[in-house]
Structures are given as structure tokens and as C-alpha cells.
């Protein structure tokens with residue numbers, strides 16, 4: 001929960017500018033990007049997600065490092081990804 | 091050195107470790123606290139203590155959000171869940187946290203409907219889809235999750251959702267560090283500062299630690315190399331006679347934090363005069379509650395809460411573990427009565443908790459031996 005999950009922005013939502021479609025370890029979900037309003041988020045950008053909200057923009061290398069770290073967590077990370085899969089942010 | 095060998099950057103880690111050893115003054119002992127449970131996890135997972143010279147000790151801090159929730163608040167949440175037509179929601183980590191008589195999972199066996207959600211926005215959606223129910227989100231976490239709760243409340247206000255509320259248990263990291271600094275039991279030489287919390291609050295709020303307490307703090311990332319690097323930076327400061335706030339994790343943490351997130355928190359929430367932390371007792375101005383403007387989304391005002399303060403079980407020494415005074419394996423019930431399957435204390439529940447981290451990596455046996463041979 002405290003640990004950010006990295007994701008790649010796939011497309012912005014023109015109707016709801018707060019939301020973006022994001023690929024997180026192969027799972028595509030809607031993520032709220034309103035807290036990055038000053039960062040000009042675009043498709044292809046990597047973001048660090050906490051409980052459904054992007055809190056920072058990162059580069060691809062950092063995203064990979066963050067993913068590697070999460071994998072060391074094991075079951076708890078799997079559980080969080082499962083929860084994310086069930087998530088239906090709108 | 092089993093853990094070390096598994097680690098892909100072992101060579102770079104060894105090189106850093108050599109630099110660290112060079113900087114250590116012989117005969118001097120150093121105690122650094124890693125505030126954040128994520129760091130605790132990395133330290134055990136990769137056996138980082140094995141790289142460090144004997145005179146550097148890493149002490150685990152209070153930065154595990156699940157660990158600091160007092161039992162009375164779990165009881166209050168269960169009480170809310172028992173009210174007619176209520177669906178309680180929270181993060182998965184909360185489900186197994188023991189209250190005075192039971193956890194959420196136990197409570198569900200008695201017909202409450204407490205569900206795990208990934209995001210507070212999922213709880214809000216659940217409310218919208220179930221107009222006959224009142225959906226409560228039990229919000230926990232430091233400044234990393236507080237903005238999400240705040241944004242969700244703002245969204246609920248815009249959408250005029252009437253059957254949604256928040257049971258706010260957000261805590262703030264600075265007063266917890268201050269409580270540790272003021273605790274007479276512990277003499278620390280510096281801090282490994284939390285990574286993700288700092289994404290939101292930035293590095294400035296730590297200034298008083300350097301200025302008023304004369305201790306260096308380095309905000310660090312979660313990779314093993316990040317932590318070794320930050321230990322090196324702490325030692326460098328001590329050797330130079332400096333005490334400053336430095337940012338080792340600048341690739342993610344901006345010096346000024348995330349202004350939009352801070353604004354969301356302060357629009358929706360205000361500091362409580364005081365809040366009870368599990369094991370640490372009452373700490374003033376250390377937690378958040380909803381502002382009057384959002385009273386209609388405040389579960390504490392919508393439901394009458396028992397609010398009973400429950401003393402931690404006698405056997406449990408989570409308080410000492412959270413303050414860094416005891417190592418997990420020094421707790422009498424560690425690994426026997428208290429395991430991740432049957433936790434007595436909260437530090438055993440979450441992967442960010444120090445006791446769970448020790449337990450999961452099976453390091454306690456070795457540490458015991460190490461400690462015994464040292465004594």
C-alpha cells in the first residue's frame with residue numbers, strides 16, 4: 001500500500017481528464033492522474049501509482065527498478081496486483 | 091552470505107560497503123534508523139546488515155502504517171461494520187490486524203460485510219452501485235495514501251454521493267520521528283528517510299531533525315544499493331561534522347514534494363489534537379481527520395463510536411519494536427505464539443512490519459546467533 005507500483009500510461013481519457021488508461025504488469029486499469037496536473041502526463045510516460053492515484057512521474061529505468069523491488073516482496077505484491085485487477089476506478 | 095550471493099549488484103554493493111568501512115571511525119558505534127517499513131523489508135531480504143561493519147547498527151522505525159493502528163480503532167471499525175446496511179472497506183493489509191477480540195476476517199464470520207479494496211475510489215464506486223447500503227472506507231496510511239483519500243472525498247462531494255463515508259486513520263510521519271527523537275531509550279546517529287512519503291511531503295519538513303536535533307537524514311530509495319548509498323552519505327556527513335537533509339532518491343522524490351497532493355490533503359483534512367499510536371501511545375498533532383466542511387463524509391460523526399482505548403496485550407512488545415528499542419526476535423512471543431498466521435501484534439501482519447520481515451526471511455535464527463556471540 002505504501003509502496004508505489006509502476007505503470008505505463010497507454011492513453012489519456014479526454015472525457016475525464018483525471019483518468020488515464022495505464023498498463024501495470026500487463027494489467028490495464030484506469031488510474032487517477034489528477035495529482036500530476038503540473039507534470040503534463042502523456043502516453044508512454046511511466047508513473048508510480050499508490051492505491052489508484054499516480055503520485056510521481058518516473059523514467060523507464062526507475063520503473064524497472066521499482067518492479068524488481070516489488071517482486072522481492074512476493075505474496076503481498078501479488079495480492080496487491082490481484083486487488084488492482086479487481087479495481088474499477090471510474 | 092546466502093542472501094548476498096543472490097543479489098545481482100553484489101559487486102557494486104561490496105564496493106560501497108568497502109567505502110562505508112573506510113569512513114567508520116574505529117571504536118565508534120553508529121546507529122541509524124530506517125523510518126520506513128519498505129526499507130526494513132529490503133534490509134532483511136538482501137541481508138544488508140551482513141555487508142556492513144559490525145559497528146553500524148540499523149534500527150527499525152515506526153513507518154509501517156498498519157503496525158501503528160491501535161486495537162481500539164480496529165474495534166471501532168468493527169462496531170461501524172455491525173450497524174445495519176453498512177459495508178466496511180479497507181486495504182487488504184487491514185483484514186488480519188487483531189482488534190481486542192477479533193480481526194476483520196473473524197468479524198466477517200459473524201456476518202459483518204468488511205471488504206478489501208485496492209483504492210478508496212473503489213469504495214466510492216461500491217457506494218454508487220449500492221444505494222441501499224452505506225459504504226465506509228477505513229482510511230489508513232501516511233502521507234502516501236492520505237492524498238488519495240482526500241481526492242476521493244472531493245469526488246464524493248462533487249458527485250453528491252450520500253451513502254459514502256471515511257473512517258479516517260491517516261497518520262503523519264514527522265511527529266512519529268519526533269517521538270522517536272524525544273524517546274530517552276534510544277540514541278541515534280542519523281536517519282534513512284522514507285522514500286514514498288517524501289514524494290508527497292518533499293524534503294523540507296525534515297529540516298528540524300538536522301537543525302534542532304543535529305542529526306543527518308538522507309531520503310533513500312528502496313533498492314539495496316540505494317540504502318547502502320544513503321548509509322554512506324550519512325557517514326560522510328558525520329565525518330565532515332555536518333547534519334543536513336540530503337536526497338539520495340531525487341530520481342523520484344522532488345525536494346518540494348507534490349504540491350497538488352499536499353493541497354488535496356489540507357483542503358479536506360486537518361490535524362487532530364492528538365492520536366493514539368499502537369505501542370507509542372498518544373502523540374499530539376500526529377494524525378488527520380476530516381474538516382467540518384466534509385462532516386457528512388466523516389464516519390466518526392455519522393456513527394457513534396465506542397472509542398474505547400484498549401491496552402496492547404501484555405505479551406506484545408510492538409511498541410518497543412516500532413521505536414527501534416527492541417529487535418523483533420527479542421520479543422518473547424516472536425515466532426512462537428506470534429506468527430504471520432496468528433499475529434498477536436501488528437508488526438507481524440504487514441510485509442512492511444519489522445517482525446514479519448524477520449520472520450519471512452528466516453533471519454531470526456542467524457541474528458540470534460550473531461547477537462549471542464557479540465554479547
Ligand code: SF4
Pocket residue numbers: 405406407408409411418421422423424425428429433434435436437438439445
Ligand atoms: S513478535 Fe508479535 S507481539 Fe512481538 S513485537 Fe512482533 S508483532 Fe508484536
